[in-house]
Amino acid sequence: MRGRDHLARHLFHRRRPARHDRQPAGRRPGGGDLSRQPGLFEADAPPKRRTARAGDVQTASVSPLLDAPGLPADIRLGTSSWFFPGWRGLVYEGVHPQVTLSRKGLEAYARIPLLRTVSLDRTFYAPISAVEYARYASQVPDGFSFVVKAPAIVCDAVIRDEEGRGKVPNPHFLDAAVAVREFVVPCLEGLKDKAGPLVFQVSPLPRSLVEDASLLIERLGAFFATLPQELGGRRPLYALELRNAELLTPRLMRMLAETRVRYCVGLHDRMPEVERQEAALKALDGEAPGDLVVRWNLHRGFLYQAAKQRYEPFDKLVDEDGETRRILARMAAAAFKGGRKVWITANNKAEGSAPLSLLKLAREIAEIVA
Template sequence: MDAVPAGAPQGALFDGAPAVLPAATDAHVRALAQALQVRWGGRLHLGTSSWHFPGWQGLVWQGRHGDALLSRHGLQAYAQHPLLRCVSLDRAFYRPLDAATYRALAAQVPEHFRFVVKAAALVCDAVQRAPGTGAALQPNPQFLDPAAALRLCVQPAVDGLGPQLGALVFQLSPLPATWLRDTAALHRRLADLLAAVVPAVPAGSLVALELRDAELLTPPLAALLRSHGVRCCLGLHDRLPAIDAQLPMQRATWPGDLVCRWNLQRGQRYAQARDRWAPFDRLQAPDVPTRTTLARVVAGTLNAGHRAFVTINNKAEGSAPLSVIALAEALLGLP
């Protein structure tokens, strides 16, 4: 991915295509951003999962653009939205990115902007999968391998993003029954991974673990994460319990910064939500209970002097940018 040339005027051509211009934001959105800054300084980073959605026309950028152009050139416009101060690089999960790609991304955003990077499935999935179908083929020999994690995930992100690496998230794909039955072995392998990864991440950047199996949300895992200074990502997803049921895990690893990825509304599947809610230009199914509880968790974290990184998927409520605005309103509406 190419960097936007420093000092290039808005509307200049890149690779023969017009640059993506930021959408005009209304006074209400600007006032929300200013109020959040006054109350909590720069400790709050709200954002979305990726940025390349044509349906965000008028919300994030001006004009009609295709997915490919937005993927390549939309980040600069995205980062000019006053409430969007981070983004989750979900594509790093499917294919490891090199340092040059990370460096080009960092060149497109202001200094205060942060990236939430998903570590590659080559390290985070216990099985190797068939291309296209995702069917499990065989055990993955690189699952939670420290050397592979450092080579494929950690070092490129650290070298390319530097201080703009907000959090590196190891999201474990749903585990085979053999791993779920032997959590002691899983914890040993996690401990080896974290012992190698945490020292390689610069001060100010976080390492977080995100789960897809509810039975792993246990006190022993909380103790392991806390001993390594790793955050338990608050993963809001159909495969996990509702947010209230995950708060004991957050309390068990307190104090510390918050990493939350609001991925998928409960009762939905990704493909189902995508097909029903595209082009993601409005809130299709507002989840007020989840948003209200999340606002309280975020405010509690910020009020204690910690940071919060919250990224939201279109499949959470129908439009990630509008979910960010609604969460900002909920935060400022708290007593």
């Protein structure tokens, strides 16, 4: 893994080119040489306690989620994002607009014992700074762990318009230097020990790339082999999520094993059922299973927009998927019993309400691990 460490050292000991829309490095926090920034990868300061203020978001005082069974510390369940007004009475007390929940709701979300992770999805649409990551980390307790999506700038082979249509090739697709500079370094610097899986969700690929799957898998392997295995005393957990079922092959699993990257079980209409993905995961792990990362994204047979229209305001289960839930519970329990860590996040578009999906999932897991 010499290439990984060389890239990490290179990035930590070079100055980023100046940008005209920023203040000079000496006048803004975090400017200049990353290796000389005060506080970089230092231990977290004790969180400051503060009293509730008018306009703060409070945790729902009477919620079925509060009756969820306690799970082992290494099994973390959570939702994809947290700022849904329809979760009134489930997660949040009272009525709040989405913008308020986005800014102030995470702390209330993280007070619910069932919810010990969350998928940080906004990072897919644009990179964020270490300061922003640190702000999220300050809102959650110790033991909470974020699932963080890598930005599309390195995960999408094309640059898309507002309708999601690919227009031109993306020159930074699978660019490891950009991934480390814009994602891995600020994420680990800001979240520190609260960084969980760093998920590279590769968007649906053009047919021209998928037709030569072996070459694409080779490119993926070179990309992951270049990412650093250690930064600031922390070892990132990288995971790959797909949107092209054709790539789910033994060749891909061998590449992931060689680069020590986890396969993220992504439940989506574009991907095979959970049983086939579970089989692929077993092929990857062989006799040395790794941590389990699952993103329960979408009810089978639906597109995102159709599911959104059917399930809003996401306050109840509409289309329950008991079979998927049963398999996920079994997978989580097996991973825990094997001494591995588990992250499972659910989207509202999986069954209608992510918190309620997780409540039922937690009950099934608890029955197995008890």
